[in-house]
Amino acid sequence: MLTLDAHVKFFPFPTQMLSVLLFLIGLAAGILVNRAADNLPYERSLLAAPCCAHCGTPRAKLQNSGSLSFILRRDRCAQCSAPLSLRAPIVEIGTAALFAWLALRYPIGVYLGVVCFFSAVLILIAVIDLEHKLILNVVSLPMTALAFLTSPILLGGPGTTIESLALKPYWLAFLGIVTGYLVTLGIYYLGVLFLRIVNRGRAKKINTVAFGMGDVKLAGLLGALVGFPAIVYVLVYAILLGGVGAILFIAFRAATRRPYSAFTAIPYGPYLILAGAAFLYFGPELLARALGA
Numbered sequence: 001m002l003t004l005d006a007h008v009k010f011f012p013f014p015t016q017m018l019s020v021l022l023f024l025i026g027l028a029a030g031i032l033v034n035r036a037a038d039n040l041p042y043e044r045s046l047l048a049a050p051c052c053a054h055c056g057t058p059r060a061k062l063q064n065s066g067s068l069s070f071i072l073r074r075d076r077c078a079q080c081s082a083p084l085s086l087r088a089p090i091v092e093i094g095t096a097a098l099f100a101w102l103a104l105r106y107p108i109g110v111y112l113g114v115v116c117f118f119s120a121v122l123i124l125i126a127v128i129d130l131e132h133k134l135i136l137n138v139v140s141l142p143m144t145a146l147a148f149l150t151s152p153i154l155l156g157g158p159g160t161t162i163e164s165l166a167l168k169p170y171w172l173a174f175l176g177i178v179t180g181y182l183v184t185l186g187i188y189y190l191g192v193l194f195l196r197i198v199n200r201g202r203a204k205k206i207n208t209v210a211f212g213m214g215d216v217k218l219a220g221l222l223g224a225l226v227g228f229p230a231i232v233y234v235l236v237y238a239i240l241l242g243g244v245g246a247i248l249f250i251a252f253r254a255a256t257r258r259p260y261s262a263f264t265a266i267p268y269g270p271y272l273i274l275a276g277a278a279f280l281y282f283g284p285e286l287l288a289r290a291l292g293a
């Protein structure tokens, strides 16, 4: 039996060393995520060279890495001295720390690689959603296809063997995608119906609904990543987290005495991603608890 995660065979060093290695790979992945988050919303090519967001001057070589430019205090544009966004170092360090933690959690192998890759994808989607309130089809749709194709690894777990690459994971991933789409679409149309009723006779129409079409496609991607039935719990947890987030948001608004208007749009993407990541990393444990097994 050929195991894809033969730890000792491929990496005869202590796990801590693997963790340091994955931290460095995570830093590099964070730089790529920042690049993609800078370029994709403006329809520039994925890895186009970074420019100052204010004056368009190409950034210095060293400023490719957000954390390096902050550590070396080169965190301003050489031309117009506009500050670099804090997002770059946060994403780099965050991705690196996440990869290092995953290396401690899973043995070296294909599963670890695939989970790291999709973690970076989810970080990218969260960053773009937080900054632009957008979930781009160019990210979510191809990644759904890729998650479906790799479902034997993802749903098989870290001990995936060549023999276990059977048809069943494809069915679970397919069911996951369909469930993700249908449930969020259902909620979306319920929202549209609700707005029609509320907006009747209102001079100032409200046009925010719980899930946008971007969230629907994200739910499909998460369905492919965690499979069925985990996607059902991901959606429930995302809605609960969104509710908690909304209450905190309203409390914050009240505390800072800013006027609160009902129906302020709250992006669901980050909550979906938090819940999806929880099931990606702790799926078997969480599912066992949810099903009372």
Ligand SMILES: [Zn+2]
Pocket: 052, 053, 054, 055, 056, 057, 077, 078, 079, 080, 081, 082
């Ligand atoms: Zn500038």
